[in-house]
Amino acid sequence: MRVLLSTYGSRGDVEPLVGLAVRLRELGAEVRVCAPPDEDSARRLAGVGVPLVPVGRPARALAPAAPAPSSIPERAAEVIAAQFEVVTEAAEGCDVLVATGMMPAAAGALSVAEKVGIPSVSVTFQQLTLPSPHHPPLAYPGRPFPPGVTGNRVLWDLDARSIEVLFGEALNGNRTAHGLPPVRGVRDYVIGDRPWLATDPVLDPWRGTPEFDVVQTGAWIAPDDRPLPDELVAFLEAGAPPVYVGFGSMPLHAAADAAPVAVEAVRALGRRVVLGSGWAGLAPVDDRDDCFVVGEVNQQALFARVAAVVHHGGAGTTTTATRSGTPQVVVPQAADQPYWAARVAELGTGAAHDGPTPTVGSLSAALTTALAPETRARATDVAATIRADGAAVAAKLLLDTVGRGTPPMTT
Known part of the structure; x- marks a missing residue:
């Protein structure tokens, strides 16, 4: 056929x-x-x-x-x-x-x-x-x-x-x-x-x-068996699990400010960060060694190894993060993304950011919710129910x- x-x-x-x-x-x-x-x-x-x-x-x-x-x-x-x-x-x-x-x-x-x-x-x-x-x-x-x-x-x-x-x-x-x-x-x-x-x-x-x-x-x-790049694996293994920040195929509101805001918000919580460059072109803000940038990558493998996933709320990314058992912060940009943000919040597996353009304060607050032990426990429980x-x-x-x-x- x-x-x-x-x-x-x-x-x-x-x-x-x-x-x-x-x-x-x-x-x-x-x-x-x-x-x-x-x-x-x-x-x-x-x-x-x-x-x-x-x-x-x-x-x-x-x-x-x-x-x-x-x-x-x-x-x-x-x-x-x-x-x-x-x-x-x-x-x-x-x-x-x-x-x-x-x-x-x-x-x-x-x-x-x-x-x-x-x-x-x-x-x-x-x-x-x-x-x-x-x-x-x-x-x-x-x-x-x-x-x-x-x-x-x-x-x-x-x-x-x-x-x-x-x-x-x-x-x-x-x-x-x-x-x-x-x-x-x-x-x-x-x-x-x-x-x-x-x-x-x-x-x-x-x-x-x-x-x-x-x-x-x-x-x-689709099962994804692509290995993570060696340099990324080395970064992951060099310290505590970082926070992933990426907005996929979204041009992103205020894209020029997105990376500095995200990096500062994550650093404020004492975490390292993995930036997914995506269509928004997220890039490092300085040469410190607590930030790593990736392009196309096996998200199934990566999300399972990070402390939280900050993303735009596309259906696929939301599902992948939910299956990984990793807490999420959804910063919805358009279309159905506010819906997926609301579902993450309703399930207790993360936080829904209010609006498409985060500040350091608003993103740090959302990450504080996502990184709480009870959120991680709930994300683990829900992951076991996802088909x-x-x-x-x-x-x-x-x-x-x-x-x-x-x-x-x-x-």
Whole structure:
């Protein structure tokens, strides 16, 4: 069986597909991934022997800063057109397509599956894109919800209208050009009747809704056996466990001040620091030997060896830190990250920083909570409940449903 995995986003959108691809190949499937040609994602896929079919421009080129609201439809049109151009050819001969990533990319990929006549499944890595009476939607830049409107069902209706305004014209223009009928409601088309939620049920509990049947598989985690660099190992072994600070694929608010603030806050607590350079380009502030900078690294191995993890709150980083049993401080920057920060605080496995731009005082206070013995004990307890088999569950379910001729998703 041949499976095509499609996404458009940063490394955090690609990493779960690495986990699924590995498990699919163990079950005998051929797998390829359509994703933007960012170097970190390409290296990660090459490291597990999964072919990358590059789609569009690197995601990093589209994310130097928050997009102007007026540019969102234009960017969406570019992403959707790239899906039709590249994914159509990549999907030829495949038996099923798995679509994830930003809404317009998923809409384009699902349309390609429809065009070539193969079943598809729509996947999200956080539940805030799934309409529910239990939580509100995320607002798009430049389209805030009206003041005073708090009812979740009303907000989800407004969300559907925003998505239609932002992405509807581009999607239906491309569909018509490729011989497909227009869709009525982009969001409902992408979600379908049976979306998959690839998150851990302890970290991200889904409460259910009668509108559709959500399949929560568990998070898609790829085992990472890459060794840590020798220099990093030497640093770790030269003293007490340090604090890790990194913001992944986030450009970061006030990036120029982020490293000095983080280093001073960690030093104030008598700890050493490991800086993850990331897209924010975090770098040493002086030549003292209590600070070490890493680039691309095996976070599964590193997080298990540090005293705390300070990060932006991406779904993947939050899950990795939670599985490691290491306390966290989440400094949310955008999108779903405040949600993950709140979940960490609710579980008692760390602290949620108030806002995207920490000061020395605010970060030190959050770290004091994270470094408390009771937080470490709670993080250890929760780690034992986090599932490691989400990708294996999803791979078996995908191949079983396609093999039986049962569409994984209906629209």
